[in-house]
Amino acid sequence: GAVVSQHPSWVICKSGTSVKIECRSLDFQATTMFWYRQFPKQSLMLMATSNEGSKATYEQGVEKDKFLINHASLTLSTLTVTSAHPEDSSFYICSAQGLAASYNEQFFGPGTRLTVL
Amino acid sequence: GNSVTQMEGPVTLSEEAFLTINCTYTATGYPSLFWYVQYPGEGLQLLLKATKADDKGSNKGFEATYRKETTSFHLEKGSVQVSDSAVYFCALSDNVNKFYFGSGTKLNVKP
Numbered sequence: 001g002a003v004v005s006q007h008p009s010w011v012i013c014k015s016g017t018s019v020k021i022e023c024r025s026l027d028f029q030a031t032t033m034f035w036y037r038q039f040p041k042q043s044l045m046l047m048a049t050s051n052e053g054s055k056a057t058y059e060q061g062v063e064k065d066k067f068l069i070n071h072a073s074l075t076l077s078t079l080t081v082t083s084a085h086p087e088d089s090s091f092y093i094c095s096a097q098g099l100a101a102s103y104n105e106q107f108f109g110p111g112t113r114l115t116v117l
Numbered sequence: 118g119n120s121v122t123q124m125e126g127p128v129t130l131s132e133e134a135f136l137t138i139n140c141t142y143t144a145t146g147y148p149s150l151f152w153y154v155q156y157p158g159e160g161l162q163l164l165l166k167a168t169k170a171d172d173k174g175s176n177k178g179f180e181a182t183y184r185k186e187t188t189s190f191h192l193e194k195g196s197v198q199v200s201d202s203a204v205y206f207c208a209l210s211d212n213v214n215k216f217y218f219g220s221g222t223k224l225n226v227k228p
Contacts, residue, residue: 004160044218093161106216108161
């Protein structure tokens with residue numbers, strides 16, 4: 001099946017620094033990638049949708065200047081958490097939808113746990 | 118708006134027991150419904166799906182039926198195994214391709 005990887009799997013950073021998380025589709029081309037955030041014991045919340053070569057679409061309440069998303073190629077999207085603060089600590093999960101997939105099938109990465117000290 | 122509610126865990130069962138994880142949804146329009154499973158240290162994997170009312174999704178002994186009248190999509194398995202231990206997420210997708218997830222239910226199966 002389709003495989004999506006994320007890097008790093010976990011990261012610890014100091015408050016005020018920026019952190020970049022990569023999401024890659026390993027064996028298929030992803031026209032659309034999605035970024036989710038998951039708090040402990042809570043649902044995955046969609047943060048933004050990114051299409052290759054265009055600007056990401058952010059969900060209401062998500063700060064686009066804080067969570068920078070780039071989808072520069074059909075196999076890579078990046079999420080940069082700028083000037084991270086402890087409240088940004090969370091589990092970030094990406095998913096990717098391929099060219100040949102049905103419109104409602106997404107393949108998920110294993111997630112990245114961010115801890116901001 | 119769209120939302121998914123699923124039973125809180127953890128659910129602890131003995132091997133070969135019957136499993137039910139309840140899931141109900143609220144949606145405008147006619148969503149597709151999904152169950153995803155997340156094994157420790159791995160990403161979410163699609164377990165099964167149903168795209169219209171009365172459809173039954175099934176995979177690996179798990180099944181769920183799209184019940185529009187009760188807005189439910191309960192997950193069932195007749196005989197669980199230790200290897201089924203994981204977190205299970207119920208989700209819906211609307212016609213604009215957005216997913217809405219439940220909070221997840223952790224299943225522990227003891228030998």
